[in-house]
């Protein structure tokens with residue numbers, strides 16, 4: 001196959017050179033309400049890769065992004081934390097054969113960290129793209145949680161824009177006695 005970024009032939013969807021030079025994470029934490037959101041990149045850095053979601057090539061791209069960034073993160077976290085942690089992706093809905101968010105959460109299965117598959121589902125999937133903050137507030141995702149109660153959770157999504165969706169998810173989980181430790185996203189649009 002060819003590197004998605006530079007088209008060089010190779011064995012991986014992203015070549016070593018692109019990973020080492022273009023996709024160097026700049027980890028930052030943004031707080032929305034009472035939720036800390038850790039992101040690996042500015043949205044602009046990853047834009048071409050993120051546009052593959054819901055397309056066939058997005059399967060390999062998101063799997064690779066999970067392996068490159070989410071997996072090392074959870075490994076380090078799990079080594080330093082004894083307790084059981086559950087990983088909850090935002091609305092792991094399958095489109096074109098895969099869920100891009102589930103590819104990220106599945107990369108986080110390590111020791112006492114356990115992804116819970118598709119336990120936080122949105123009842124409202126209206127498109128937020130290009131919409132105002134008020135529109136987002138007026139049209140909440142209306143999540144349903146069917147996962148474990150009374151546990152520690154790391155929330156996962158690919159992109160944070162306003163943070164409203166993550167805050168809404170946190171609120172729903174809290175109603176199920178879930179302690180949301182923080183949220184983890186690939187890219188922050190407002191960073």
Ligand SMILES: [Zn+2]
Nearest residue numbers: 003006015018
């Ligand atoms: Zn490349």
